[in-house]
Amino acid sequence: MTSQANTRASIQQVSKQYGQHWAVRELNLVLKPGELFAFLGPNGAGKTTTIKLLCGLLRPTVGTIEVDGYNLATQGLQARAAMSYVPDLPFCxxxxxxxxxxxxxxxxxxxxxxxxxxxxxxxxxxxxxxxxxxxxxxxxxxxxxxxxxxxxxxxxxPKLLITDEPTVGLDPRSVRQLKDILRNHTSKGNTVFLSSHSLDVVEQLADRIGIILGGKLIGCGTLEELRSQASHNGPLEDVFLKLTQTEEQRAGVDGP
Ligand SMILES: Nc1ncnc2c1ncn2[C@@H]1O[C@H](COP(=O)(O)OP(=O)(O)OP(=O)(O)O)[C@@H](O)[C@H]1O
Ligand SMILES: [Mg+2]
CATH class of the missing domain: 1.10.8 (Helicase, Ruva Protein; domain 3)
Structure with missing residues (x-):
């Protein structure tokens, strides 16, 4: 165990290459106990890849991931014992x-x-x-x-619940119940890491938000911090569009 008390999981300088394509590039992220962290990004940005890396379903090409103080590559059993994963296509x-x-x-x-x-x-x-x-x-x-x-x-x-687009296909009542369940889970000191395209859900639920584009983290913080980064005081949808458009123009990032 190497990580500090205020860290539930950490992604350190992680990159993932599929063939010639870098789906995730030099990602650094620390998830804290008791927080709900939402991961946003356009289609093909690298959200599901990051989630699969964090669950141990994929190995990073470069970098280290720790969960509950255990290195996922060398202490996989202990690391995985602290987490549960709900994929984007639920399988029974x-x-x-x-x-x-x-x-x-x-x-x-x-x-x-x-x-x-x-x-x-x-x-x-x-x-x-x-x-x-x-x-x-x-x-x-x-x-x-x-x-x-x-x-x-x-x-x-689970101390760390990881879920990829959890609200897709749920009826409004089920979405409401899920939001309450996730909030209740973090209120007990557990961590939730989710990806979503439902910006209204994220705006209501997330303590911190990360935005990924072309495999790179282009923003990370509270909604207030992202608003300040975007120099825009509106809803998350506007802040997200402004940050991703600005970055696309700056870097000339292509779509999926
Ligand atoms: N198994 C794979 N082999 C090769 N390339 C892949 C593989 N899985 C994903 N990719 C590529 O990696 C990039 C990131 O894909 P990923 O599925 O992580 O995106 P995403 O952010 O989850 O997108 P979406 O919002 O559509 O779910 C894309 O360019 C995708 O084509
Ligand atoms: Mg995905």
Missing amino acids: YEHLTAREFLELAADLHGMDKQLAAQRMDEVIRLFELEKFIDQLTERFSHGMRQRTVFAAAMLPE
């Missing part, structure tokens, strides 16, 4: 019911049986899975699947 094993899927998740997290049973009751209530908890997930709509995968991710009360 089709031949399991939602309840069996949650039981599998509890086993994979090595949870004690009694604690797992108690937490299962809690997440089933929290994500309102009661009506379909004993159905096979193969019949689930996108939103039902998303809520089931989220419930599985929240079972162990």
Whole structure:
């Protein structure tokens, strides 16, 4: 363990190359306990790549990532024990019911049986899975699947929850519930790292925001700090567009 008490995860000088293309370039980011950090950027900017690097699904070409004080490359088991990940396309094993899927998740997290049973009751209530908890997930709509995968991710009360575009495809009530759940999670000292194109959700939820463009972090801070960087006092949407357009003009960055 090398990191400091006020650090939940750190991304240090991380770059990721796919073939000849650098999808993430010299990224430095520190995530703190109790904060909700939102990652924004246009299509192809490098958000999902960064998220997969942080979860350990991809290895950085260059650089170091630490989670909960553990180096993801050399102490992967300990680092991964502190986190849960909800991908942009939620995946459930089709031949399991939602309840069996949650039981599998509890086993994979090595949870004690009694604690797992108690937490299962809690997440089933929290994500309102009661009506379909004993159905096979193969019949689930996108939103039902998303809520089931989220419930599985929240079972162990992860210190770091990582989620890629969590509100896509959720109905307004589910979005509202998810926002409350994420806020409640950080209020207990846990960290949430999410990517999103829903700037209104980010504006309401995020403690800090990072903006990535062409694999480079072009802005990072509170909404107030980003407003000051953009010299613009409006909503996040305007601030985001101004910062990305200015940077595109400056650097001549191409799209995906
Ligand atoms: N497996 C891969 N092989 C090669 N290139 C990839 C791969 N995955 C992503 N890329 C490229 O890396 C860049 C970043 O992609 P990434 O998926 O991280 O973007 P994103 O910010 O999540 O975009 P979106 O908002 O569309 O989800 C893009 O140029 C993409 O084409
Ligand atoms: Mg993506």
